[in-house]
Amino acid sequence: MFKEFKEFAMRGNVMDMAVGIIIGAAFGAIVKSLVSDVLMPPIGLILGNVDFSNLFLVLRDGKAAGPYASLAAAQAAGAVTVNIGVFLNSIISFIIVAYAVFLVVKGLNRMKREEPAAPDTKECPFCFSTVPLKASRCPHCTSELT
Numbered sequence: 001m002f003k004e005f006k007e008f009a010m011r012g013n014v015m016d017m018a019v020g021i022i023i024g025a026a027f028g029a030i031v032k033s034l035v036s037d038v039l040m041p042p043i044g045l046i047l048g049n050v051d052f053s054n055l056f057l058v059l060r061d062g063k064a065a066g067p068y069a070s071l072a073a074a075q076a077a078g079a080v081t082v083n084i085g086v087f088l089n090s091i092i093s094f095i096i097v098a099y100a101v102f103l104v105v106k107g108l109n110r111m112k113r114e115e116p117a118a119p120d121t122k123e124c125p126f127c128f129s130t131v132p133l134k135a136s137r138c139p140h141c142t143s144e145l146t
Contacts (some may be wrong), residue, residue, distance in 0.1 A: 024128045027100070028097060031097050032093050035092045035093045051085070055084045058081055059082060061077070071085070121133055124138040124140065125143075126143040127140050127143070129141070
């Protein structure tokens, strides 16, 4: 049983999938950093110094009563929060990853497309049989082909 599993695991498709998952996880970390460290600060600045990672609603105060200056302070106090900013960052990260995957799939599909092969046969206009392209007479009806 272990031998069969080893053969299965060492197939090319399984190894390719494992490499894809590892690269995908690393790509996800890069996109998360892009969103939270590069994209959201200028957007927050345009919207009036809003820090999206600190957008939250307090459902119930923690041990220390609010208002809380940041999400980290609210969580440290044990407050129950709805983390809207973290959710928005996740949505934007997902959109970027989905678009990147779309571009990769589009590129792969473009590479897979094959040019249609040039025809090597033609049709006899008299008997409608398939005839080799270089033939000058139809082998079926012996008509002269142009």
